[in-house]
Amino acid sequence: MSILKNDLLLRTLRGQATERPPVWMMRQAGRYLPDYMKLKEKYSFFERCRIPELATEITVQPVEQVGVDAAIIFSDILVVPQAMGMEVQMVEGKGPLLPDPIKHYNDLGKLHVPDVEEELGYVFDALRLTKKTLDGRVPLIGFAGAPFTLLCYMVQGKGSKTFDEAKVFCYTQPDAAHRLLQMITDTTIAYLKGQVRAGADVVQIFDSWGGLLGPEDFENISLRYIRQIVSALKEEVLTIIFAKGAWHSLEGMAATGAHGLGIDWCIKPAMARRLAGDAVTLQGNFDPAKLLAPIPAIREEAAAMLEAFEGHHHIANLGHGILPSTPVDHARAFVDTVKEYKRRQ
Amino acid sequence: MSILKNDLLLRTLRGQATERPPVWMMRQAGRYLPDYMKLKEKYSFFERCRIPELATEITVQPVEQVGVDAAIIFSDILVVPQAMGMEVQMVEGKGPLLPDPIKHYNDLGKLHVPDVEEELGYVFDALRLTKKTLDGRVPLIGFAGAPFTLLCYMVQGKGSKTFDEAKVFCYTQPDAAHRLLQMITDTTIAYLKGQVRAGADVVQIFDSWGGLLGPEDFENISLRYIRQIVSALKEEVLTIIFAKGAWHSLEGMAATGAHGLGIDWCIKPAMARRLAGDAVTLQGNFDPAKLLAPIPAIREEAAAMLEAFEGHHHIANLGHGILPSTPVDHARAFVDTVKEYKRRQ
Secondary structure (H helix, E strand, C coil), X not given: CCCCCCCHHHHHHCCCCCCCCXXXXXXXXXXXXXXXXXXXXXXXXXXXXXXXXXXXXXXXXXXXXXXXXXXXXXXXXXXXXXXXXXXXXXXXXXXXXCCCCCCCHHHHHHCCCCCHHHHHHHHHHHHHHHHHHHCCCCCEEEEEECHHHHHHHHHHCXXXXXXXXXXXXXXXCHHHHHHHHHXXXXXXXXXXXXXXXXXXXXXXXXXXXXXXXXXXHHHHHHHHHHHHHHHHHXXXXXXXXXXXXXXXXXXXXXXXXXXXXXXXXXXCHHHHHHHHXXXXXXXXXXXXXXXXCCHHHHHHHHHHHHHHHCCCCEEEEECCCCCCCCCHHHHHHHHHHHXXXXXXX | CCCCCCCHHHHHHCCCCCCCCCECCCCCXXXXXXXXXXXXXXXXXXXXXXXXXXXXXXXXXXHHHCCCCCEECCCCCCHHHHHCCCCCEEECCCEEECCCCCCXXXXXXXXXXXXXXXXXXXHHHHHHHHHHHHCCCCCEEEEEECHHHHHHHHHHCECCCCCHHHHHHHHHCHHHHHHHHXXXXXXXXXHHHXXXXXXXXXXXXXXXXXXXXXXXXXXXXXXXXXXXXXXXXXXXXXXXXXXXXCHHHHHHHHCCCCCEEECCCCCCHHHHHHHHCCCCEEEEEECHHHHHCCHHHHHHHXXXXXXXXXXXXXXXXXXXXXXXXXXXXXXXXXXXXXXHCCCCC
């Protein structure tokens, strides 16, 4: 393994003081980059995930073109349900479709906890090739969906604003829900350990829909499984939890021992710090829609965000994925503003 | 005007101690009631809003069939953009469609601040007829969308998870956004005053999408217009603000002088009370998906919610609209649990 030339992200997650915050952007690989759009015309979504050369090219693009301090492997959280035996389609312009969703306990019989090397080895291949291609320029982030978020798709069968069917499944069939969540958890632990073996320096758990649950339900249905995952991983790799909207449980998330917690723009950094405590690194929290504003406004707002985090224990990022309509030079203005930031001594 | 036989809601909003919390449910009129579904087969959405006899029948149904302590007029927040000159279609199973959305400052030329008696008189007729039909059984709630939420639909042109186009419009064309917000605000003030003249005892402002904004943007783009509306109304009628997800601004919302603030299930009542202060009445916050759980679980969770609010300065409600799939006897179990609640002395 080559020595990392830029290890800002790792030092920040370890709680060390750094000269400036590291910066990366959720969904930075793909979506808004013209070179990605060209690949998108030629290859289907899952081809882009499954062919290591493509996944690597897409993963490295924002490092070279936008100058971020970390790469995150190009993949999708729904590769896990796929590996567990569910059909997952990506319908252009409509999002994911799982045509045969889980509705009852008996439906769990069609799922299995897979051998991850066999079913998800292509992700590990992509990580290994990316690691080699990065050649120590920046750290590589692996990721997985939180069990509750994956359950949302596996039960609802498609995207939703509120995932009511998935929530009702949890509230009315708790035995089935918890069995499914445990199967996903077991798969995810093996999957993330495989990612670490393949070279991931950091892993992030995305709970995109955890914020749809109240505090008690978030603990019972989501956080208890995230806790298992963090416990199994935190000794061997740096871990970040991003549960969008679940600001109310920052204290509980910090108590998992995760190294970093993502927050969105709907909570002020000082409030998040108060809730999460001083030990954990916070990641966020720029409103991605603001990257569509004129560049001077982006620079001003990004600088204000950095000030609000006070420059330490902070990874500069968006509060959600970058929008496909973001001009590349706007993304670059955000990244450059962080790079120019000088922490007050 | 006949004397109200049940004025629990009004006394609670005035901050008076009551024998138990009043209870109603957002979207209680329509959606899940079989008698509503029969009307839905025969009349289009806007017929149901525009024919006073139909709107009244739908408004009174949950009072008679579920036993709620207040009626809320059957209508839609999008009647305001319609009255301002926009075409609004309700596409069955897909939600609202505004085929000619606002994209630029010049598009505002096709809008006007309407004479509400002329353009929205049908709502006032429905309120008057409902008031007469209720005959003092329970108070009648009128409502309007918050200016930002209406802007979301007027710019995006349809529903969305994140209303990015609408937010980008606000961030990149602030002059157009603020002019539009002020036009909506002026219309809404006249509209709600008309509702009060027609008999509304309480008005609620629904900011369904305010929670998509960070705290500063919520203040600049949403709350400042809500504040104008509350200021113009609060001396003549009891007012409730419900800005879903905007927990971070409960203090600012309380400072408007509104009598009540709605909260969703993602914030614990004690935390909401801490943020909002002691003066205001809180309304909420049952997760509507929980009304699909078995009745004993509904009763248990509803009782726990009541305990968490400690029985005073509280209007029992859901944290969002009731789901169309809710069985009527489940809704009734929720209402009955509140009615059986005895506040600890």
